[in-house]
Amino acid sequence: MNDTINFFNKKSTEEIAQFLLGMYLEHETETGTLAGYIVDTEAYLGPKDEAAHSFGLRNTPRLKAMYEKPGTIYLYAMHTHLILNMVTQEKGNPQGVMIRAIEPVDGIEKMEKNRKGRKGIELSNGPGKLVAALGIDRELYGQSIFDSSLRIVPEKRKTPQKIISLPRIGIPNKGIWTDLPLRYVVAGNPYISKQKRSDIDQKAFGWKEENK
C-alpha cells in the first residue's frame, strides 16, 4: 500500500489512470463487503483541461475535495447518479481520475440488489452503475481511497494484458480536450461500455494469467 501511495505522489495523472486498471476496489458496508476490479478510467488534468470541473482552478463548495491531497475521494452528481473520482496530484493541484467501470468479484448478489435486479454486465459497466452497485454514498466525499470504508487493495490487483487509450466520453466542443485519448480500458474486458461484442475476450476477460 505504501508503494501505491508513493506512486500517486510521483506520477502523472495519465500514468495513475493506467495504473488503476486491474486495481481491486472494495467497499465495506454494514451488510457485507462489495468489491471488483477497475477496468475503465479517465484522466482529468485540472486547470488546463477544459473538460475538467476544476478547469481554470475553478473552486466552488462542490469542488472542495479536488484541492485536497492525493487519494481523496471526489463524488459529484450527474443527473440522478453519483460519479466516483479520486485526486491524483498534490494538494492544491486539482487533477483526478474518474472510475468508469468495474468487473464485480465479491458480493455480487448484493450488487444485483443495489442495481434493482439487473445482472451481468449491466451491474457495473458505467460510472453511475458501479457507484450504485457498490452502494457508495455522499458520506465518502472527501475521505481517502487508501483507508476509508471504500478503498483500493493493491495486494489483490490483477494485471491487464493490454491497455487501450481512447477519447473520453461525453465531452463535446472542448477543443483538443474532446479528442485527446485520456480514457484507458482493459482491452477485451466485457464491462467496458460501448464496446463491440466481437472485441470481448470471453476467456480471460483481458487479464494476464495469474502468476502461477
Place this chain on the structure above:
DNA sequence: CAATCGATTGGCT
C-alpha cells in the same frame, strides 16, 4: 444493433 431522447437532481451564475 445504433441512434435518439426524456427523465430529473444538484450545483452554479
Place this chain on the structure above:
DNA sequence: GCCAATCGATTGC
C-alpha cells in the same frame, strides 16, 4: 433558470 464527466427505454434501420 440553465446545464451536465449519465442511464435506460424506445425507435428505426
